[in-house]
Amino acid sequence: MIPVLRLKGVAKNFGRFVVIDDVNLEVFEGERHALIGPNGAGKSTLFNLITGRYSLTKGVIDFKEKRIDGHPPYKINRLGIARSFQIINIFKEMTVYENVRNAIVAARRCSLQFTRRLASMDGVRRETEYILDRINLTSFRNEPASTLGYGQQRALEIGLTIAQDPELVLLDEPGAGLTPEETKEIIKLIREVTAQKTLLIVEHDMDVVFNLADRISVLNRGRIVATETPEEIKRNKVVKEAYLGGFFDEKAG
């Protein structure tokens, strides 16, 4: 099987500070792949590398067998990779409807159209309303995004990510800061919206991880120390050491 996403020998330094050190990772089509690891291991940095925000110091990143490292974020997005952010990164002053619409307009490649009124584009409107429905925010469509509750903002964050129908979805701690009820809802939402897609998810919440993931990779000190199924990960001594106790004992066990 050919991996949808492949990282080979990827490294990233900030000056003398090595954040990512020789990462090799393969994510296959339709897979739900979780990336876990202690704080500061470099998970968000890895996302930033994949999506073009940072440049690689070493190594290669392939998407569907083609190199994507070195491209700017907007080009990588257009290839079919979308990401969410650990710290909610929505268009705060715009309404929920406008937020989603931004994603749709960009996906339909008409973000630079200047001859027609945006309001008259029916296709855009339909798709936007469809996405709003999928993330259950239709009743909030005209509210400014900043007035939404935290859980709803998280849902919108995911909405922006999947609105463009990407092949590869990267979710960066989508459950951060949610209550247990909200977490259940988010897991359900993630399952639904990533149904036919490939998912790479960073999470600390083990409930989410063990509920969703087909395979789990563990990132520690800039390296992948293990890539296995959830059952194997639970038994893996190396992984346990990486967390220096306490991580697994708390939750799934």
Next chain:
Amino acid sequence: MSPAVKTFFILLVLVLAALFPLVMGKFHTYLLTEVMIYAILTVSYYLLLGHTGLLSFGHAAYFGIGGYVTAFCFLYAPSIPLPVAFLLAAASGLVSGLIIGAMLLRLTKIYFSFATLAFGQMLWAIAWKWRSVTGGDDGLTGWSARKVAVPLLGSFSLGNVTFLYYLVFAVAIVSIFLCWYFTKTALGNTLASIKSNPIRANFLGINIGLAKLMLFGFTGLIAGVSGSLFILFKKMASPNFLDLFTSFDVVVMSVIGGYTNLLGSMIGAFVYVYLVEYLSSFTDRWQLIMGIFFVLLILFYPGGMAGMLRQFSKRVGFVKGDRAP
């Protein structure tokens, strides 16, 4: 405010403006002409600052370039009809907007503001020094009595205050409408999203550089048109029309009216012109008073007059919002 009420008000204003010269004397007609020319300029500036969040201190560059190009037409190719001169001014504004814009693309916030200041100053210095072409400090003159042929209505002189008023009025309606329409397009929305969250916009697949470039081109075009009208109005072209004081005037007008609002920009032009006119007849220190007024606005009413109007409308119930007690 419902669309019907809004449309009513717009039509009312247009009708009043159309009747203005017939009711008021030459002096006020002259002033309002200046207001309309500045209104075109500030509305083009609104697209940069209010709509996209780019604080430019060099907007006068396109204003001045448009003016000079029109002046060149009048002086070196007088047989070119006025509409063509306008189009050339617009084209020159567009081109300079694109060229300068291309160099501004990767700059954000403070760097951007610096750079616009630098470009504006550079162009002013060129206009000032290049006497052989621009007349240097003395500027260019020679079209104050030029005749313009209007189909079906005969020929009018640029010295005719009433004619100039209606000419500017017509161009203003078209230009301001185009700017308004611009904000309603997908490109306009994209720019607003860039203002709101440029990082997310990038990650959604938006080519921010290209969007900004198109913005720079368009605002340059409109500013060029405004500059073209200005030299008709002032009967001269001068390097001063490119200098930082003119650029600062645009900023001041925008702030007075409320720079986050298209209507505010127009109000700002109106208030500024009349304020300067009346203040300067009272005192030599009118610039100081304007400066203090400006600082007070930023401190206490950054929404400008449009912001104050909005608050007032909310209280009175014209606009949906929390009714103040």
Next chain:
Amino acid sequence: MESQLNMVPVLFLHGLVYGMLIFLVASGLTLVLGMMDILNFAHASIYMIGAFICYQIVQWSHSFCLALLIAPVACAFLGILIYRGFIRKVHASGHVNELLLTFGLAMVIMEVIKWIYGTTPLPVSVPALLTGSLQLWSDVKYPVYRLFILLLSGTVLAFMFYLLKKTRLGIAIRACVQDGEMASALGTNVSLIFMTVMGIGAWLAGIAGVIVAPYLSVYSGMFADMIMDCFAVVAVGGLGSLGGAFLASILVGQIQSFGVIFLPRVSIVLIYLLMVLVFTLKPSGLFGKKE
């Protein structure tokens, strides 16, 4: 051509003198910019106020020394006042408003000065001790006062260098310029540091204003002349970088000095061309933080 070549060492010294003056003003500007992303237009106004206070003190007391002692301190207070009274109020409503405010303040200050003193340049005589010229080497004479400027600014800068590199305050300042959030998280009182930097920056600008008074005289256009050179220095050197600002100041000083003589018709545009070059090739400046 001979005489022009002979002028080179003198022009170089002119450039150095002017460059040092710019650096005194720009250093405060770039630190504040690097720390809090506030472009303080009014900083160059403080330079101008320093010059006018110097003029006034010399008028009253005939003592340049007194002016040199008092004016910069007054400027320091003024700098802190501007921050606490104005800038802080507007910080919350965003970048654009901050810029507009400092810009407005600068305009008001300029108008007030025009009102009180008019627009004609006011002379301040070179203190008796420092008049005359010094023979530097074969047929090159240089005014003593300008050498004094070099000496004084050099001393001040050495002191600043020591402050920043060797004292705890200096380390705290550098930390805040590098990463204000981090410094705050580590326990530094960023707000206090910031006020200190504003005060020191304003003090330096005041010194520059005092020492430039006998050199270029005192006039309301000083603000405009200095602000563009300052901006050029900060843009070229990089926001927040003192080293960059220093090098850029020398460069700008030399460009102004040599440009006026060798390329008189385009000299006025040279600074802007330099800025444009930097903006297109390396937008963050020679040593600036990369965004």
